[in-house]
Amino acid sequence: MSTLPDDPVSAFYFAQLPQARQEGSRLLAPCPFCRQRGHQDQDTAQLTVVLQTGTPLHGYFRCLARCVPGGFPLHFARLAGLDPALVPGYDPDREPLVEAVDYPAHNLNQEIDQYAIRLADDPLPLFRDAGIAPAVLTELRIGFNGRYVVYPYFLPDGNCYAARCVCPDRPEDQFWHGNQDFAGPAFHLFNGPEIDRCENGALCIVEGENNLVALKQLGIPGIAVPSAADLAQLPIERLAWLHTIYLIPTHHQPAEAAARLLATRLGHRTRVLRWPREAPRHQSLLRLATEQRETFPSETLALLRQARPFSPFPSPAKERLGFLDRLRQESGSGHQGLHTTLPLLDQALSGLHGLNILGGAPKTGKSCLSIQIATDMARHQVPVLYYDFENGRQKIYQRTCCRLGRLSLEELRAMQAEQPPPARLQAAMAELEALLPWFRLVNDRNLTAELLRRHVDFLRHETGADSCLVVIDSLHKLPFKDLGERRSGIDAWLRQMEAIRDELGVGFLVISELSRDKDEGYGSRPHLGSFKESGDIEYTADNALALVPEWDPFQTSDPSQRSNSLWLVASREQTPGLVARYRLDYPYWGFREEEAGQSLA
Structure with missing residues (x-):
């Protein structure tokens, strides 16, 4: 008497297929289901089982x-009429998924069968060139109506109520045929019954x-969605009893991103197929089967073997390399380049790294100081993105010219009319x-966090620099979806800036507003509660x-006598306190930095 294998799955098949023999990692036996169905080749048809623990x-x-669709042991037991308790891994307490769907009386089954016969008799070049056997098309019940390939979407009740019709030469020419109630995203699951067979x-x-179709030609179980966008609508509760799920998108960034999002929802049992870097854009299984017909099976199986369990976390190797790369940047001249031309401010902050919020009372010169810092850093070839929602492009350039040439605004305008322009104006x-x-000035009031990321990428590419300063004037003028929820909108923007800081390593200088103190003024020492409508700043x-x-x-006061004290209210790494005083350099639209004197009470 032969001994059954120790592996329970292998032992199950050996027990149910007494004439089976093992050849390498496969079990071969006469197909019992061909006999049940009286197929013509019932005496020679073989059943193959993958035995690779x-x-x-x-x-x-x-x-x-292909007398019956393939599957795993529970599906085998259902086909053979076996007691499911004999199947390894059977769970008697598992509740079947009950879908609240009201199925109509009319279906497309007969129509689908007619289309399928037509395609089986004369496969289209689309499939023939890829080496697709007619039996595969028959198994999936794919048909042809004379102009469109018809893909039937069978539902759990075994009927088809809607089918997607696609022109074989122009895939963009497609429509849904049948009951439109079953053509919505919730039903975009082709070959859906395969899920139960793979329990x-x-x-x-x-x-x-x-x-x-190309995957099924290799004898691998699968389902399909019409497009990558449909992955987001996939009913993951139907996939609850699958142990391993492979996601195979086309080689296209949006499709691969959609697959990763679905993998995050499905968990660690998911593996996302990664195409080789040298693979052409929009590479797919059918295209690979058509262009590399001889090597298609081995290449596809190799890609599946290489797919690793999905993790939403960066790999340890990537984390290490990222840390070392950022460390090199911070020790290089680019990181040092985020220093301003104001020595006392640089001494207090060690440069404008990270997320820096500059609050101030109205008319204290917050924008003027920020423009001075930004343009002086740009003069030293530090890339600066300046998002202005306060002053306008012309005013910023005028004030910069005034400061660079030490000209009043009236002198600037008068000199512009002179021919030739005076040397001071030409130098400025x-x-x-x-x-x-x-120095790139942006006034787009439709700014989004994603657009800001792209702007940083563009400026880095154009300047060839790693470091970058982003100035936002001001936090309270950033676009919000709902103006009635300004505080939550401000906090959301701050969290986005925090994420961009971490992702791209840029520095931020963000202008904010201060609230009045208890005496309805701005003269007392500021604290985190002084920042207006910005609860997340701390x-x-x-x-x-x-x-x-x-x-x-x-x-009303003499502008040349106006002086502001700059306080470091809170800091992750530096000591809070009075940084310096900034006296208005009137009328040149700039500030002179002075040593701090006595502190405010």
């Missing part, structure tokens, strides 16, 4: 004559029905022209600064 397809059976086993989810214009490649900002006037903003 530790691999996802271990226990997957299929008839080489306790593995299944591939493929983008595009044609790519599933030359300096402005030299800094503009490094959690997101690396440095919170406040520019406090030492003059009354609501009284």
